[in-house]
Amino acid sequence: MSYEKELAAAKKAVALAARLSRGVQKTLMQSEVWTKSNKTPVTAADYGSQAVVSIVLERELKPVTLSLVAEEDTGDLRKKGSEVFLEGITKLVRDTLASDESYADSPITKEDVLNAIDCGKSQGGSTGCHWVLDPIDGTRGFVRGEQYAVGLALLVEGKVVVGVMACPNLHLSSAVVEKDDKSCQDNVGCLFFATTGSGAYVQPLNGNSPPQEVRVSSNENLEEAKFLESYHMPIPLHSSIAKKLGITALPVRIDSQAKYAAVSRGDAEMYLRFTLAGYREWIWDHAAGSIITTEAGGVVCDAEGTPLDFSKGKRLDHNRGIIVTTKKLKPLILKAVRESMEEENLRV
Numbered sequence: 001m002s003y004e005k006e007l008a009a010a011k012k013a014v015a016l017a018a019r020l021s022r023g024v025q026k027t028l029m030q031s032e033v034w035t036k037s038n039k040t041p042v043t044a045a046d047y048g049s050q051a052v053v054s055i056v057l058e059r060e061l062k063p064v065t066l067s068l069v070a071e072e073d074t075g076d077l078r079k080k081g082s083e084v085f086l087e088g089i090t091k092l093v094r095d096t097l098a099s100d101e102s103y104a105d106s107p108i109t110k111e112d113v114l115n116a117i118d119c120g121k122s123q124g125g126s127t128g129c130h131w132v133l134d135p136i137d138g139t140r141g142f143v144r145g146e147q148y149a150v151g152l153a154l155l156v157e158g159k160v161v162v163g164v165m166a167c168p169n170l171h172l173s174s175a176v177v178e179k180d181d182k183s184c185q186d187n188v189g190c191l192f193f194a195t196t197g198s199g200a201y202v203q204p205l206n207g208n209s210p211p212q213e214v215r216v217s218s219n220e221n222l223e224e225a226k227f228l229e230s231y232h233m234p235i236p237l238h239s240s241i242a243k244k245l246g247i248t249a250l251p252v253r254i255d256s257q258a259k260y261a262a263v264s265r266g267d268a269e270m271y272l273r274f275t276l277a278g279y280r281e282w283i284w285d286h287a288a289g290s291i292i293t294t295e296a297g298g299v300v301c302d303a304e305g306t307p308l309d310f311s312k313g314k315r316l317d318h319n320r321g322i323i324v325t326t327k328k329l330k331p332l333i334l335k336a337v338r339e340s341m342e343e344e345n346l347r348v
């Protein structure tokens with residue numbers, strides 16, 4: 001199956017959500033950052049992006065009934081005192097949809113926005129078709145004015161078959177560029193996508209340039225390799241793995257699934273994610289990124305080398321750690337991971 005219609009719908013949805021989020025990021029003030037009950041940040045862009053993606057998928061894929069597993073819910077938006085915030089989100093969604101010719105005449109009410117966000121309550125699983133959405137991945141990066149992504153994937157019978165990811169602040173040439181390089185500011189905004197068996201591609205978010213295929217790095221010289229990790233949690237184990245591998249460069253810290261995109265494009269050879277023991281990852285933090293990397297010829301696995309399993313509901317069911325790298329480097333990295341974990345008395 002080619003998933004052409006689904007891919008086209010997903011690209012349209014994600015590109016519009018990225019347009020909404022870019023507008024919000026430009027003017028975002030600290031007072032507009034809310035904190036969810038799990039102590040993580042959320043903004044009008046997280047809610048607005050989820051509503052836009054939900055509405056666009058629903059309209060583009062009619063009459064198919066949408067099953068959407070998405071990060072945000074409307075609990076806080078329905079509370080007393082949230083009326084102005086919700087009004088602002090509704091305006092964002094309305095204006096964003098109206099900016100697309102095909103949706104120019106779309107009256108959108110607050111109720112429509114709440115219903116669209118609530119559409120994301122599906123639980124996923126190993127049967128049927130489910131869309132998986134992270135409306136703003138890397139909200140911490142988004143709030144800092146740095147990297148974030150809009151990640152959308154389609155699961156069929158528990159397997160990711162389509163992935164689309166907008167990285168509105170990612171440089172068109174490489175994720176690993178000097179921050180104060182002026183040319184960077186003018187050349188940012190990437191839309192990555194992949195469908196199973198058909199490769200991974202990138203195109204600029206702005207304009208109509210044709211997509212270009214992306215491939216992971218062919219570099220096998222670890223001394224020259226670059227490695228990525230999350231911005232907010234430097235993990236000592238990552239450093240000992242890198243040292244064992246002979247990687248000399250310091251890790252590049254980037255928020256969001258843009259790290260998967262960077263490995264897919266060959267900007268870096270490795271992304272390590274060893275979170276605290278017991279933390280179970282959400283599928284929306286990895287679904288789009290993982291298919292883009294694997295279709296670019298890369299590998300995504302846990303510390304034992306097992307591929308990630310997206311069929312167990314909203315959380316990944318995997319052993320400790322996530323490793324994103326190239327096929328050639330995988331055995332070397334797994335060996336270094338094993339040895340470092342043993343030395344630090346960590347269990348897989």
Ligand SMILES: Nc1ncnc2c1ncn2[C@@H]1O[C@H](COP(=O)(O)O)[C@@H](OP(=O)(O)O)[C@H]1O
Pocket residue numbers: 040071134136137138139140229230231232254255256257275276279282285
């Ligand atoms: N303590 C923690 N350990 C692991 N992941 C965490 C975490 N706190 C938040 N996250 C998840 O990590 C994601 C961001 O990943 P990264 O650190 O690579 O940017 C967050 O996505 P959101 O920003 O969509 O909430 C959130 O789901």
Ligand SMILES: [Mg+2]
Pocket residue numbers: 040041071139
């Ligand atoms: Mg979040």
Ligand SMILES: [Mg+2]
Pocket residue numbers: 134136137138284285
């Ligand atoms: Mg996320």
Ligand SMILES: [Mg+2]
Pocket residue numbers: 046071134135136137138139
């Ligand atoms: Mg998110």
